[in-house]
Amino acid sequence: MTPEERTLLHESGHLAAAVVLDLEPTRAEITPGNRDHAGAVYWRLGDMTPELATRIAKMTLCGPAMGTGELPSWPLCETRSRDEKLVSVIINHLGFDEPKYDELQLRVWESNSLASVQASLHRKRDAAPSPLGDRAGGDRDR
Numbered sequence: 001m002t003p004e005e006r007t008l009l010h011e012s013g014h015l016a017a018a019v020v021l022d023l024e025p026t027r028a029e030i031t032p033g034n035r036d037h038a039g040a041v042y043w044r045l046g047d048m049t050p051e052l053a054t055r056i057a058k059m060t061l062c063g064p065a066m067g068t069g070e071l072p073s074w075p076l077c078e079t080r081s082r083d084e085k086l087v088s089v090i091i092n093h094l095g096f097d098e099p100k101y102d103e104l105q106l107r108v109w110e111s112n113s114l115a116s117v118q119a120s121l122h123r124k125r126d127a128a129p130s131p132l133g134d135r136a137g138g139d140r141d142r
């Protein structure tokens with residue numbers, strides 16, 4: 001796998017998680033050849049609550065989960081990667097200990113399975129209003 005392919009997998013992990021976790025992603029970018037800033041996903045930042053901070057930590061961990069298949073191990077280190085730094089800041093703020101971080105990692109692996117992401121995306125698609133409106137006599141299966 002080339003570094004660009006690994007970056008693509010990593011960023012798509014963040015992006016899929018941002019969609020599934022309702023973080024309203026606004027932009028994703030891949031910068032081939034830039035080792036310090038290979039890619040990024042941006043999202044709309046709402047009012048920060050512990051629940052939102054946990055979703056952001058989970059979305060952040062989905063990048064390494066997809067890219068390398070590994071998550072940062074406890075204790076987190078703020079200098080190993082930007083993702084690890086962000087997750088470290090969030091979980092320190094939330095007062096996570098090692099068992100709580102282990103639980104977060106488990107939830108990332110559960111939500112990171114392809115079947116789980118597909119099911120969430122299909123639920124979102126089905127819940128979205130139809131671009132054709134709700135016409136009587138449409139072609140829906142009943």
Ligand SMILES: [Zn+2]
Pocket residue numbers: 010014060063064083
């Ligand atoms: Zn990342």
